[in-house]
Amino acid sequence: xxxxxxxxxxxxxxxxxxxxxxxxxxxxxxxxxxxxxxxxxxxxxxxxxxxxxxxxxxxxxxxxxxxxxxxxxxxxxxxxxxxxxxxxxxxxxxxxxxxxxxxxxxxxxxxxxxxxxxxxxxxxxxxxxxxxxxxxxxxxxxxxxxxxxxxxxxxxxxxxxxxxxxxxxxxxxxxxxxxxxxxxxxxxxxxxxxxxxxxxxxxxxxxxxxxxxxxxxxxxxxxxxxxxxxxxxxxxxxxxxxxxxxxxxxxxxxxxxxxxxxxxxxxxxxxxxxxxxxxxxxxxxxxxxxxxxxxxxxxxxxxxxxxxxxxxxxxxxxxxxxxxxxxxxxxxxxxxxxxxxxxxxxxxxxxxxxxxxxxxxxxxxxxxxxxxxxxxxxxxxxxxxxxxxxxxxxxxxxxxxxxxxxxxxxxxxxx
Amino acid sequence: xxxxxxxxxxxxxxxxxxxxxxxxxxxxxxxxxxxxxxxxxxxxxxxxxxxxxxxxxxxxxxxxx
Numbered sequence: 001x002x003x004x005x006x007x008x009x010x011x012x013x014x015x016x017x018x019x020x021x022x023x024x025x026x027x028x029x030x031x032x033x034x035x036x037x038x039x040x041x042x043x044x045x046x047x048x049x050x051x052x053x054x055x056x057x058x059x060x061x062x063x064x065x066x067x068x069x070x071x072x073x074x075x076x077x078x079x080x081x082x083x084x085x086x087x088x089x090x091x092x093x094x095x096x097x098x099x100x101x102x103x104x105x106x107x108x109x110x111x112x113x114x115x116x117x118x119x120x121x122x123x124x125x126x127x128x129x130x131x132x133x134x135x136x137x138x139x140x141x142x143x144x145x146x147x148x149x150x151x152x153x154x155x156x157x158x159x160x161x162x163x164x165x166x167x168x169x170x171x172x173x174x175x176x177x178x179x180x181x182x183x184x185x186x187x188x189x190x191x192x193x194x195x196x197x198x199x200x201x202x203x204x205x206x207x208x209x210x211x212x213x214x215x216x217x218x219x220x221x222x223x224x225x226x227x228x229x230x231x232x233x234x235x236x237x238x239x240x241x242x243x244x245x246x247x248x249x250x251x252x253x254x255x256x257x258x259x260x261x262x263x264x265x266x267x268x269x270x271x272x273x274x275x276x277x278x279x280x281x282x283x284x285x286x287x288x289x290x291x292x293x294x295x296x297x298x299x300x301x302x303x304x305x306x307x308x309x310x311x312x313x314x315x316x317x318x319x320x321x322x323x324x325x326x327x328x329x330x331x332x333x334x335x336x337x338x339x340x341x342x343x344x345x346x347x348x349x350x351x352x353x354x355x356x357x358x359x360x361x362x363x364x365x366x367x368x369x370x371x372x373x374x375x376x377x378x379x380x381x382x383x384x385x386x387x388x389x390x391x392x393x394x395x396x397x398x399x400x401x402x403x404x405x406x407x408x409x410x411x412x413x414x415x
Numbered sequence: 416x417x418x419x420x421x422x423x424x425x426x427x428x429x430x431x432x433x434x435x436x437x438x439x440x441x442x443x444x445x446x447x448x449x450x451x452x453x454x455x456x457x458x459x460x461x462x463x464x465x466x467x468x469x470x471x472x473x474x475x476x477x478x479x480x
Contacts, residue, residue, distance in 0.1 A: 075424070075471070111444065118445035119429055287433075349467040351430075357470050361426040366445065 018052040019316045021062070025054045027398070028301055028324075029187035034267055034396040034403055038297070041065065041329035042341055050315050053324070058189065061087040061303070061322035062315060067333035067353070069313060070325045073304060074358035077102070079312075080304035080323060082360055086186050087303040087322045094199070096249045097242060099360070106359060108233045113246075113363055116227060122366045125164065129370060132159045132169070133378040141382040145389075148266045148406040149259070152379070157258035157371055161251060164224050167209065178202050179255045187399025199248060206247040210240060254364050257299060258371050260402030264297035265290075265376065267406055268343060270388050275345055280380055289345040290372045295352035296343045298327040299401040302356060327354060328401055386410035416454050417477040418462050420447055424473035431474060435465035 026044070028037075044051065045065035054060040064070045073080040082100050084090050092100075098109040115121060136156050140146040158172040158179075178198040185195035213225040220227040228243045238246075269276040279289060302325040306317045317323065331352040334340045355362035362368070386408045388394065396403045418438060420431070427446045432439040438454060438461050439447045454462045454476075466474040 071470075071472075114427065114444035114446075118443060119433070119441055120443075120445075348464070351468060351470045351472075353470045355428065355470075357426065357428075359426060361428060366429060 017316070019311075019314050021050045021052050021315045022048050023052045023054060023060075026051070026063075027055055028053070029056075029398040031395040031397045031404055034264070034394055037396065037398060037401050038328060038332065038341075041326065042332060045329045045333060050313065052315075056088045056189070058088050058090070061324055062312075062317060063324045063326050065326050065329040065333075067330045067336040070327070070330040071353055071357050073312075073323065073325055074353065074356055074360070077359055079307055079310050080325075081307040082106075083305045083307070084322065085303045087301070087324045088186070088189050090305055090320060090322050093196075095245075096252075097245045098363075099249055099253070103359065109246075110359075110363070112231050112233060116224065117363050117365075117367055119366045122370050125160075126370055126374070128163055129160050130374050130378060132156065132163060133374050134382070137378055137382045142412055144412040145407070145409045148270075148408050149263050149403055150405065152375075153259045153262035153266065153403075153406070154255075156262065156375060157255050160367075160371055161254055165209065165247075166218065166223050166225070171205075175202070175205075175251065176255065179251060182252055183256050183400055187397070202248050202251060203244055206244050207240070209247075210243055250364070253362070254367070256400055256402070258368055260299040260400055261294065261297070261368070261372060262375050263396075263403035263406055264299065264401070265293045265372065266379065266408070267388075267394070267403055268293065268297065269376075270386055270406070270408055272343070273385070273387070275343065276380075276385065278345055279376060283377065283380075285345055286373050286376050287369075288347065288350075289376065290369055291350045291352065292343060292345050292347045293372070294354035295331045295337070295347070295350055296341075297401075298331045298352065298354040300327050300354070300356075301399065301401070302327055325356075327356075384410050384413075416459060416462060416479055418449060418452055418454050418465065419475045419477065420449055421473045421475070422446075424471050425469075426471055428470050430468035430470065431465040434468045435461035437461050439465055 049066040049069055051063040052060055053063050064073060084092050085099060086092060098106050133156055136152055140151050154176050155172055158176050159169045162169055162171055178201050181194040181198035185191040209225055213229060217229065218226045220230045228238055228246065231238050279286060304323050304325060306319055306321040306323060308319050310317050331354055332340045355365040389407055389409050392407050394403060425446060429441060429445055431447050432441050437458050438451045440450055442448050462476055466476045
């Protein structure tokens with residue numbers, strides 16, 4: 001009796017664990033030249049709509065690179081859950097309201113918050129947003145140079161947020177420092193201690209404000225904290241814990257995102273003089289240009305957690321897996337946007353999902369749009385033709401894409 | 416032509432009433448309210464803009480047969 005092992009006796013090799021999905025190790029965090037993230041993703045998307053990315057040391061995560069599948073995932077929250085939205089941390093040690101919530105609880109909080117972030121409400125604060133923007137840009141406009149990240153992109157949205165809460169602008173640097181620490185940890189889990197400390201700092205900061213407003217309430221129609229104090233869910237008032245949680249979420253969602261988007265917007269205009277001149281000549285294009293900047297330079301590497309085993313277009317996803325909804329790739333998908341990798345400031349048809357899609361669509365989208373439009377308008381009203389000084393090598397960081405710094409120069413009249 | 420908004424799919428991006436204020440308005444929460452469902456020819460371009468700006472694909476335009 002001989003046993004001859006023949007190739008065909010061997011059980012067929014089991015299917016690769018990631019199906020037909022290419023397994024890669026793509027660093028989405030480390031700093032590199034600003035456009036490189038987008039160019040790398042353009043090439044990846046061209047080659048495959050899906051990847052399994054082993055980067056980050058947490059076992060890896062799926063990546064969706066194209067528009068249709070990203071939107072499908074957003075619109076299928078029962079499978080692509082928001083239990084975690086950070087791909088390197090499937091089990092975050094916190095539950096954000098309403099970020100991590102599911103239907104029907106999620107909608108209850110959104111119904112409370114939506115009117116405060118509606119276009120009509122947001123329009124009401126436009127004059128103060130604009131005045132703050134003029135103050136920020138005015139502080140350096142006649143200097144002939146600035147760092148657009150530290151002097152403008154970070155400071156401006158932070159001041160808008162503080163204004164909504166009735167807090168002094170002088171708190172902006174501290175708030176920014178905390179927010180920066182939190183986002184650093186999302187791209188590098190080894191920095192989690194800094195994140196926890198920063199979140200604790202933010203929590204104490206808002207707890208003090210809450211105590212102050214409970215003692216001396218302001219008009220809930222204009223003061224956000226007083227609005228939260230009078231706000232109800234399920235016929236009961238919000239608890240202190242819920243209010244603190246919501247404020248933490250708003251500060252994490254509303255500051256670094258806008259900062260990042262402004263940094264890419266000003267960088268693009270500084271390095272594309274024709275586009276800069278176009279917006280000076282035709283300011284009526286600014287709303288369309290804002291949408292195009294959101295599309296061409298989406299900054300959020302969003303995440304969802306798989307709620308049940310699923311074969312998603314051939315990708316064998318398991319319950320508990322993390323999935324990156326790669327917005328900086330999806331919004332540059334040639335299958336959806338003609339000349340997708342080109343910036344066309346007058347692009348008429350633009351269905352970008354830079355603010356996500358589905359039930360967790362960005363609550364602050366209308367406010368962000370206002371901030372971006374005001375930023376472009378006021379910047380160009382006060383700063384003449386500007387550029388990046390020769391010899392400067394710019395970098396941007398990943399996680400949430402944004403420039404590390406953006407030195408600019410311009411001619412000052414009479415100088 | 417007829418303009419339809421699928422309210423189950425809409426999540427309030429607000430692009431439709433921003434691009435086509437002649438046809439769609441916003442409610443208190445920022446969700447769209449259809450002002451004109453049967454779109455007259457002269458507003459056809461607005462209707463196409465509204466439909467082609469929706470990130471959720473919630474807007475359908477039915478051209479008259």
